Amino acid sequence: MAAPTRGFTGRPRNPDANLPPGQYATDGFPVLSAGPTPHVPLPDWTFEIDTGSATHQWTWEQLQALPQENITADIHCVTRWSKLGTAWRGVSLDTLFEEVESEAEYAMVHSYGDYTTNLPLEDLLDGKAWLVHEFEGEALPSAHGGPVRLLVPHLYFWKSAKWVSGIRMMDQDLPGFWEVNGYHIYGDPWREERYS
Protein backbone atom coordinates (compact mmCIF):
# COMPACT_ATOMS: atom_id res chain seq x y z
CA MET A 1 0.00 0.00 0.00
CA ALA A 2 1.33 3.41 -0.92
CA ALA A 3 2.27 5.65 1.93
CA PRO A 4 -0.24 8.42 2.51
CA THR A 5 0.83 11.77 1.17
CA ARG A 6 0.66 14.96 3.19
CA GLY A 7 -1.35 16.52 0.39
CA PHE A 8 -1.26 20.15 -0.56
CA THR A 9 -0.48 22.31 2.44
CA GLY A 10 0.11 25.59 0.67
CA ARG A 11 3.05 27.94 1.10
CA PRO A 12 5.52 26.87 3.83
CA ARG A 13 4.86 28.77 7.03
CA ASN A 14 7.45 31.28 8.09
CA PRO A 15 8.99 30.08 11.36
CA ASP A 16 8.23 33.48 12.87
CA ALA A 17 4.48 34.00 12.84
CA ASN A 18 5.01 37.76 12.87
CA LEU A 19 6.81 37.69 9.54
CA PRO A 20 4.85 37.77 6.29
CA PRO A 21 5.90 35.24 3.62
CA GLY A 22 9.28 35.88 2.03
CA GLN A 23 10.44 38.34 4.72
CA TYR A 24 13.38 38.19 7.16
CA ALA A 25 13.70 40.11 10.42
CA THR A 26 16.43 42.67 10.90
CA ASP A 27 17.52 44.66 13.94
CA GLY A 28 18.84 47.43 11.70
CA PHE A 29 16.80 50.05 9.92
CA PRO A 30 17.93 50.16 6.27
CA VAL A 31 17.63 53.54 4.55
CA LEU A 32 15.93 53.31 1.18
CA SER A 33 15.43 56.34 -1.01
CA ALA A 34 14.65 56.96 -4.67
CA GLY A 35 16.16 60.44 -4.67
CA PRO A 36 17.85 63.23 -2.77
CA THR A 37 16.78 63.77 0.85
CA PRO A 38 14.69 66.93 1.12
CA HIS A 39 15.43 69.13 4.13
CA VAL A 40 12.34 71.05 5.17
CA PRO A 41 12.74 73.60 8.00
CA LEU A 42 9.96 73.13 10.56
CA PRO A 43 8.64 76.73 10.17
CA ASP A 44 8.16 75.99 6.46
CA TRP A 45 6.64 72.53 6.87
CA THR A 46 2.96 72.11 6.02
CA PHE A 47 0.69 69.16 5.36
CA GLU A 48 -2.45 69.52 3.29
CA ILE A 49 -5.39 67.40 2.25
CA ASP A 50 -6.85 68.45 -1.10
CA THR A 51 -10.32 67.12 -1.86
CA GLY A 52 -10.58 68.88 -5.19
CA SER A 53 -13.15 71.31 -3.82
CA ALA A 54 -11.36 72.30 -0.59
CA THR A 55 -7.87 72.32 0.86
CA HIS A 56 -7.16 71.66 4.54
CA GLN A 57 -3.70 72.63 5.74
CA TRP A 58 -1.77 72.11 8.97
CA THR A 59 1.50 73.69 10.05
CA TRP A 60 4.05 71.91 12.24
CA GLU A 61 2.72 73.74 15.31
CA GLN A 62 -0.86 72.83 14.45
CA LEU A 63 0.13 69.18 13.99
CA GLN A 64 1.80 69.17 17.40
CA ALA A 65 -1.35 70.62 19.00
CA LEU A 66 -3.47 67.67 17.82
CA PRO A 67 -3.89 64.53 19.99
CA GLN A 68 -0.68 62.49 19.84
CA GLU A 69 -0.56 58.69 19.84
CA ASN A 70 2.20 56.18 20.55
CA ILE A 71 2.23 53.40 17.96
CA THR A 72 4.09 50.09 18.11
CA ALA A 73 4.07 48.26 14.81
CA ASP A 74 5.90 45.73 12.65
CA ILE A 75 7.07 47.17 9.33
CA HIS A 76 7.72 45.19 6.15
CA CYS A 77 9.80 46.41 3.20
CA VAL A 78 9.19 44.98 -0.28
CA THR A 79 12.97 44.37 -0.50
CA ARG A 80 12.26 41.58 2.07
CA TRP A 81 13.43 42.99 5.40
CA SER A 82 11.01 43.39 8.25
CA LYS A 83 11.55 45.23 11.52
CA LEU A 84 9.38 44.09 14.37
CA GLY A 85 8.09 46.14 17.27
CA THR A 86 9.05 49.60 16.02
CA ALA A 87 7.90 52.54 18.19
CA TRP A 88 6.54 55.75 16.71
CA ARG A 89 4.68 58.85 17.88
CA GLY A 90 2.35 60.96 15.82
CA VAL A 91 -1.19 61.88 14.82
CA SER A 92 -3.81 59.49 13.53
CA LEU A 93 -5.10 60.22 10.03
CA ASP A 94 -8.56 59.80 11.60
CA THR A 95 -7.92 63.03 13.50
CA LEU A 96 -6.94 64.94 10.36
CA PHE A 97 -9.87 63.60 8.33
CA GLU A 98 -12.39 64.62 11.03
CA GLU A 99 -12.72 68.01 9.33
CA VAL A 100 -12.51 66.71 5.73
CA GLU A 101 -15.59 66.01 3.64
CA SER A 102 -15.05 64.03 0.45
CA GLU A 103 -16.84 61.36 -1.55
CA ALA A 104 -13.55 60.20 -3.12
CA GLU A 105 -12.47 56.66 -2.22
CA TYR A 106 -8.77 56.86 -3.09
CA ALA A 107 -5.81 58.95 -2.01
CA MET A 108 -2.54 59.95 -3.64
CA VAL A 109 0.07 60.69 -0.98
CA HIS A 110 2.63 63.34 -1.96
CA SER A 111 6.06 64.00 -0.47
CA TYR A 112 8.53 66.84 -0.47
CA GLY A 113 10.66 65.95 -3.48
CA ASP A 114 8.63 64.16 -6.12
CA TYR A 115 7.59 60.89 -4.47
CA THR A 116 3.99 59.70 -4.58
CA THR A 117 2.14 56.57 -3.53
CA ASN A 118 -1.52 55.61 -3.82
CA LEU A 119 -3.87 53.98 -1.31
CA PRO A 120 -7.57 53.42 -0.87
CA LEU A 121 -8.87 55.97 1.65
CA GLU A 122 -10.16 53.15 3.87
CA ASP A 123 -6.54 52.06 4.45
CA LEU A 124 -5.77 55.48 5.94
CA LEU A 125 -8.70 55.47 8.39
CA ASP A 126 -9.97 53.50 11.41
CA GLY A 127 -6.67 53.48 13.27
CA LYS A 128 -4.59 52.13 10.40
CA ALA A 129 -2.40 55.14 9.49
CA TRP A 130 -0.58 58.02 11.16
CA LEU A 131 1.61 61.03 10.44
CA VAL A 132 4.63 60.24 12.63
CA HIS A 133 7.40 62.59 13.76
CA GLU A 134 9.21 60.49 16.39
CA PHE A 135 10.95 57.13 16.11
CA GLU A 136 12.06 55.21 19.21
CA GLY A 137 11.60 58.33 21.35
CA GLU A 138 13.67 60.69 19.17
CA ALA A 139 12.80 63.19 16.48
CA LEU A 140 12.43 61.31 13.20
CA PRO A 141 15.74 61.64 11.28
CA SER A 142 15.52 63.05 7.77
CA ALA A 143 17.06 59.84 6.40
CA HIS A 144 13.97 58.00 7.64
CA GLY A 145 11.50 60.61 6.40
CA GLY A 146 11.67 63.36 9.01
CA PRO A 147 10.36 65.73 9.96
CA VAL A 148 7.15 63.81 9.22
CA ARG A 149 6.42 60.58 7.37
CA LEU A 150 3.30 58.55 6.78
CA LEU A 151 3.05 55.26 8.69
CA VAL A 152 0.76 52.58 7.22
CA PRO A 153 2.26 49.45 8.74
CA HIS A 154 -0.26 46.94 7.36
CA LEU A 155 1.04 47.57 3.81
CA TYR A 156 4.55 47.26 2.36
CA PHE A 157 6.66 50.13 3.64
CA TRP A 158 6.90 51.98 0.30
CA LYS A 159 3.32 53.07 1.06
CA SER A 160 4.57 54.80 4.24
CA ALA A 161 5.81 57.83 2.32
CA LYS A 162 8.83 59.65 3.74
CA TRP A 163 8.85 63.48 3.92
CA VAL A 164 5.11 63.53 3.48
CA SER A 165 3.59 66.84 2.34
CA GLY A 166 -0.03 66.08 1.55
CA ILE A 167 -2.83 63.91 0.26
CA ARG A 168 -4.87 64.49 -2.86
CA MET A 169 -8.20 62.70 -2.95
CA MET A 170 -9.01 60.76 -6.14
CA ASP A 171 -12.08 59.08 -7.62
CA GLN A 172 -9.88 56.36 -9.20
CA ASP A 173 -6.98 54.33 -7.78
CA LEU A 174 -4.24 55.88 -9.94
CA PRO A 175 -0.69 54.54 -9.44
CA GLY A 176 2.06 56.39 -7.57
CA PHE A 177 5.83 56.26 -8.10
CA TRP A 178 6.68 52.61 -7.44
CA GLU A 179 3.26 51.44 -8.59
CA VAL A 180 3.97 52.96 -12.04
CA ASN A 181 7.28 51.11 -12.01
CA GLY A 182 5.82 47.63 -11.70
CA TYR A 183 5.07 47.37 -7.99
CA HIS A 184 1.67 46.27 -6.76
CA ILE A 185 -1.17 48.76 -6.76
CA TYR A 186 -2.12 47.77 -3.16
CA GLY A 187 0.87 46.02 -1.54
CA ASP A 188 -0.41 43.70 1.21
CA PRO A 189 2.68 41.93 2.65
CA TRP A 190 0.62 39.02 4.03
CA ARG A 191 -0.60 38.27 0.50
CA GLU A 192 2.91 38.98 -0.83
CA GLU A 193 1.56 41.60 -3.23
CA ARG A 194 5.00 42.83 -4.36
CA TYR A 195 4.58 43.29 -8.11
CA SER A 196 1.81 44.18 -10.53
Add this chain to the structure above:
Amino acid sequence: MDSADQHPHDHDHLDGNALAGALEQFMVDLTSARCTCAHCGSSSALGAALLYTHAPGMVLRCPTCTSVLLCLSDQEGRQVLTVDGIRQFAVTSR
Protein backbone atom coordinates in the same frame (compact mmCIF):
# COMPACT_ATOMS: atom_id res chain seq x y z
CA MET B 1 -16.15 49.87 -32.61
CA ASP B 2 -13.67 47.08 -32.02
CA SER B 3 -9.89 47.43 -32.21
CA ALA B 4 -9.82 46.04 -35.77
CA ASP B 5 -11.99 48.93 -36.88
CA GLN B 6 -9.52 51.40 -35.35
CA HIS B 7 -6.55 49.90 -37.21
CA PRO B 8 -5.63 52.13 -40.15
CA HIS B 9 -6.46 50.39 -43.42
CA ASP B 10 -3.69 51.96 -45.43
CA HIS B 11 -0.54 50.73 -47.09
CA ASP B 12 1.66 53.47 -45.67
CA HIS B 13 2.99 51.57 -42.67
CA LEU B 14 4.97 48.43 -41.87
CA ASP B 15 4.79 46.48 -38.63
CA GLY B 16 7.25 47.20 -35.85
CA ASN B 17 9.47 44.23 -36.74
CA ALA B 18 10.87 46.33 -39.59
CA LEU B 19 12.61 48.48 -36.96
CA ALA B 20 14.91 45.62 -35.94
CA GLY B 21 17.85 46.69 -38.10
CA ALA B 22 17.65 50.38 -37.26
CA LEU B 23 17.39 49.67 -33.53
CA GLU B 24 20.66 47.75 -33.66
CA GLN B 25 22.31 51.19 -33.53
CA PHE B 26 21.23 51.24 -29.89
CA MET B 27 22.87 47.92 -29.04
CA VAL B 28 25.76 49.80 -27.44
CA ASP B 29 26.81 50.82 -23.96
CA LEU B 30 23.99 53.26 -23.38
CA THR B 31 25.81 55.06 -20.57
CA SER B 32 27.57 56.98 -23.36
CA ALA B 33 24.26 57.99 -24.95
CA ARG B 34 23.10 61.55 -24.54
CA CYS B 35 19.68 61.83 -23.07
CA THR B 36 17.37 64.82 -22.96
CA CYS B 37 15.36 65.32 -19.78
CA ALA B 38 11.62 65.40 -20.47
CA HIS B 39 11.15 67.77 -17.53
CA CYS B 40 13.77 70.51 -17.98
CA GLY B 41 15.03 69.81 -21.50
CA SER B 42 18.71 69.68 -20.56
CA SER B 43 20.91 67.15 -22.33
CA SER B 44 23.69 65.11 -20.77
CA ALA B 45 25.45 61.78 -21.08
CA LEU B 46 23.42 59.11 -19.34
CA GLY B 47 26.59 58.21 -17.45
CA ALA B 48 26.70 61.70 -15.92
CA ALA B 49 23.21 61.43 -14.40
CA LEU B 50 22.53 60.74 -10.70
CA LEU B 51 21.86 57.09 -9.84
CA TYR B 52 20.05 56.09 -6.63
CA THR B 53 20.39 52.40 -5.87
CA HIS B 54 19.20 52.04 -2.25
CA ALA B 55 15.61 51.58 -3.31
CA PRO B 56 13.27 48.87 -4.64
CA GLY B 57 14.60 49.78 -8.09
CA MET B 58 17.49 51.81 -9.53
CA VAL B 59 16.40 55.41 -10.11
CA LEU B 60 18.34 57.66 -12.49
CA ARG B 61 17.83 61.40 -12.11
CA CYS B 62 18.65 64.40 -14.26
CA PRO B 63 21.93 66.06 -13.15
CA THR B 64 20.38 69.49 -13.84
CA CYS B 65 16.90 69.34 -12.24
CA THR B 66 16.98 65.94 -10.39
CA SER B 67 13.74 64.78 -12.08
CA VAL B 68 13.51 61.04 -12.66
CA LEU B 69 14.90 60.04 -16.06
CA LEU B 70 14.41 56.30 -15.79
CA CYS B 71 13.70 53.54 -13.29
CA LEU B 72 14.98 49.97 -13.66
CA SER B 73 13.65 47.27 -11.34
CA ASP B 74 14.65 43.62 -11.06
CA GLN B 75 11.39 42.04 -10.00
CA GLU B 76 12.42 38.39 -9.57
CA GLY B 77 12.91 37.40 -13.18
CA ARG B 78 11.14 40.38 -14.70
CA GLN B 79 13.16 43.46 -15.60
CA VAL B 80 10.95 46.56 -15.66
CA LEU B 81 12.30 49.70 -17.33
CA THR B 82 10.36 52.95 -17.26
CA VAL B 83 11.84 55.77 -19.33
CA ASP B 84 9.14 58.41 -19.46
CA GLY B 85 11.52 61.01 -17.99
CA ILE B 86 13.68 60.91 -21.13
CA ARG B 87 12.50 62.86 -24.14
CA GLN B 88 15.30 61.70 -26.41
CA PHE B 89 18.18 59.20 -26.57
CA ALA B 90 21.02 59.98 -28.96
CA VAL B 91 23.90 57.65 -29.83
CA THR B 92 26.65 58.21 -32.37
CA SER B 93 26.23 55.99 -35.44
CA ARG B 94 28.76 53.19 -35.69
